[in-house]
Amino acid sequence: MFPLSMICLAVAIFVLVALLDPAGRWRMRHLPGPPALPFLGHLPQVLKMGTPTFFAKCREIYGPIFKVGGKLLNRPTFRGLMLGDHKKMDDMGLVLARDGYWRLMRTAWQPAFSSASLAGYLPRMAACALQLADRMEALAQVAGGAVADGQHPARTLSGYSGHGTASIPYTASSSRSSSRVDLWRELGSMTLQVVGSTAYGVDLHAFEAMDEERCEQAAAAATAAGNGSSFTTNHAPSTAAQSRAGAGGGNGSEMFGRVLVEACRDIFKYSSNIYGSKYGPLSLLLPELQYVMPYIANALPDRPLVKLLQARKQLLESSRTLVNSWKGGGAASGNNTSAKAAPQSAAPPDGDSSKAPGIEPGSFLGLILSAREKSTGQPLSDLSVISQVQTFILAGYETTANALAFAVYNIATHPEVESRLLAEVDSVLGRDRPPSESDLPRLPYTEAVFNEAMRLYPPAHATSRMLASGPVKLGAFSVPPGTPIMMAIHSSHTDPRVWPRPEEFIPERFLPGDPLHASVAARVPGAHAPFGYGVRMCIGWKFAVQEAKVALACLYQRLRFDLEPGQVPLATSVGLTLAPRDGLWVRPMLRWRP
Numbered sequence: 004m005f006p007l008s009m010i011c012l013a014v015a016i017f018v019l020v021a022l023l024d025p026a027g028r029w030r031m032r033h034l035p036g037p038p039a040l041p042f043l044g045h046l047p048q049v050l051k052m053g054t055p056t057f058f059a060k061c062r063e064i065y066g067p068i069f070k071v072g073g074k075l076l077n078r079p080t081f082r083g084l085m086l087g088d089h090k091k092m093d094d095m096g097l098v099l100a101r102d103g104y105w106r107l108m109r110t111a112w113q114p115a116f117s118s119a120s121l122a123g124y125l126p127r128m129a130a131c132a133l134q135l136a137d138r139m140e141a142l143a144q145v146a147g148g149a150v151a152d153g154q155h156p157a158r159t160l161s162g163y164s165g166h167g168t169a170s171i172p173y174t175a176s177s178s179r180s181s182s183r184v185d186l187w188r189e190l191g192s193m194t195l196q197v198v199g200s201t202a203y204g205v206d207l208h209a210f211e212a213m214d215e216e217r218c219e220q221a222a223a224a225a226t227a228a229g230n231g232s233s234f235t236t237n238h239a240p241s242t243a244a245q246s247r248a249g250a251g252g253g254n255g256s257e258m259f260g261r262v263l264v265e266a267c268r269d270i271f272k273y274s275s276n277i278y279g280s281k282y283g284p285l286s287l288l289l290p291e292l293q294y295v296m297p298y299i300a301n302a303l304p305d306r307p308l309v310k311l312l313q314a315r316k317q318l319l320e321s322s323r324t325l326v327n328s329w330k331g332g333g334a335a336s337g338n339n340t341s342a343k344a345a346p347q348s349a350a351p352p353d354g355d356s357s358k359a360p361g362i363e364p365g366s367f368l369g370l371i372l373s374a375r376e377k378s379t380g381q382p383l384s385d386l387s388v389i390s391q392v393q394t395f396i397l398a399g400y401e402t403t404a405n406a407l408a409f410a411v412y413n414i415a416t417h418p419e420v421e422s423r424l425l426a427e428v429d430s431v432l433g434r435d436r437p438p439s440e441s442d443l444p445r446l447p448y449t450e451a452v453f454n455e456a457m458r459l460y461p462p463a464h465a466t467s468r469m470l471a472s473g474p475v476k477l478g479a480f481s482v483p484p485g486t487p488i489m490m491a492i493h494s495s496h497t498d499p500r501v502w503p504r505p506e507e508f509i510p511e512r513f514l515p516g517d518p519l520h521a522s523v524a525a526r527v528p529g530a531h532a533p534f535g536y537g538v539r540m541c542i543g544w545k546f547a548v549q550e551a552k553v554a555l556a557c558l559y560q561r562l563r564f565d566l567e568p569g570q571v572p573l574a575t576s577v578g579l580t581l582a583p584r585d586g587l588w589v590r591p592m593l594r595w596r597p
């Protein structure tokens with residue numbers, strides 16, 4: 004028997020070696036990089052300035068290739084806290100799938116993003132964008148907006164959305180301030196509506212869900228202030244929605260939408276560095292405990308983790324409902340209007356067989372359910388199908404909403420950009436015609452604005468790979484196999500060695516023919532990579548660009564947005580995505596007298 008002191012000494016040496024990671028340091032000794040503290044690595048810098056800024060600083064000092072402490076790299080934080088089905092689903096969804104299974108999934112997803120499919124989605128995307136434009140127009144009218152003679156009667160958005168809750172105004176105060184709106188959240192509702200209708204053929208009622216929640220919050224605030232007694236104040240929205248959905252209260256499809264909308268929002272919120280669980284940074288600090296940390300966290304969850312787990316459960320159940328509804332051919336979860344998918348056999352609309360086949364809008368599930376394991380010919384497991392449903396919802400929601408919010412922010416702070424954008428939208432679409440397929444190539448400046456916004460504010464600010472084999476030459480450096488590699492998208496988007504005037508918002512740099520375009524595009528292919536790079540590049544990138552162009556065109560055709568004071572520069576937060584920290588508060592202004 005070893006004496007206890009020997010065992011303690013052995014454990015201490017093991018922990019020390021694990022924490023100091025001398026082998027890893029030795030293998031990477033030839034790479035430049037900031038000195039790392041023995042136990043903390045670079046965590047203090049990252050917590051202080053945020054990962055994108057920290058990487059940009061490293062790039063300034065050490066050049067485009069640098070090493071950072073292993074604790075920052077490829078160490079799952081919130082995902083790493085999941086157990087059971089949630090963990091399995093994370094690993095099975097297309098974003099994190101690996102090897103042969105990833106290839107199978109990527110192939111299964113592909114037809115949903117073919118040109119033919121995208122063309123089919125266009126009217127639905129336009130319908131969602133017009134819904135948002137209508138809402139913003141109503142708000143502009145509430146405040147008088149650009150309508151100088153004030154001839155429009157005030158309307159509340161909750162009344163407008165048909166919920167019969169018109170007694171609660173859209174925001175607490177009246178007159179001019181009643182037109183303030185967090186456009187980021189509105190855009191988030193729009194992108195969820197788009198996912199619901201294009202992928203699943205379901206109206207998620209995302210706008211109504213948001214209005215209803217605001218009403219509840221306003222009522223709760225009023226109750227707390229002592230001037231309202233009919234509302235409770237102590238339940239979180241998701242719990243409230245959940246209990247009413249379970250009790251069968253309200254319209255079934257609206258409740259389904261609301262639960263799903265809140266779940267998605269909470270997943271992003273409670274995975275952020277600001278609102279997230281303290282177990283997140285702790286897992287970064289102690290990656291050596293990655294196998295036990297999820298058990299500790301789940302046994303002793305803090306409030307943000309409880310909220311995150313609740314939201315994940317809701318999303319899982321909503322995804323399962325969608326799958327069951329599709330399998331049953333019913334419309335249990337909403338007004339599922341889509342035809343059954345005929346994914347593999349759908350003929351291209353113009354009969355050109357060289358084009359990838361398209362799928363019917365709303366039939367993403369049919370596509371996934373028709374996928375077969377190559378070796379066995381078996382369909383995917385239920386959990387695998389549900390993972391793809393969840394992945395499409397999450398991947399299609401916040402990234403695009405953030406990118407659009409950043410675009411609106413930059414347009415509002417650059418009048419010359421706004422003028423050129425409005426001129427393009429007016430000349431192509433006029434005042435009220437939504438964009439059609441043939442209009443999209445005629446909106447190059449609109450696309451350039453979106454691209455430039457994603458250059459300065461890439462919603463996915465970094466992506467990573469694991470070097471399976473090697474060594475691989477990266478610039479002047481040889482990198483050994485097994486090394487996790489991170490592509491610091493934000494940092495490379497602002498590298499002055501690549502981008503002239505990197506900090507300035509100049510959409511023209513994305514217009515072929517412009518001198519700024521030539522200086523980058525010809526010299527550094529792939530310099531602009533908001534959707535990543537290579538075989539694992541974002542599968543939804545064309546979907547997102549189309550959706551964004553349609554949204555910007557539909558909004559700016561009728562409106563402009565004045566930024567509320569105190570938002571320049573815009574505060575951002577980093578979690579699963581780079582997002583506006585406190586939303587994007589604007590006043591919608593009508594462009595035309597109705």
Ligand code: HEM
Pocket residue numbers: 097098099109394395396398399400402403406461462463465466467533534535536537538539540541542543544546547
């Ligand atoms: C502006 C919006 C979006 C941005 C900025 C964005 C960005 C990204 C990035 C950076 C990656 C990682 C790529 C890499 O590692 O090289 C990615 C992957 C992915 N994105 Fe997007 N994305 C957006 C919209 C969408 C949409 C609308 C969908 C629709 C479902 C989607 C689905 C996915 C999926 C499934 C993957 C994983 C692909 C794979 O690993 O094979 N994304 N996205």
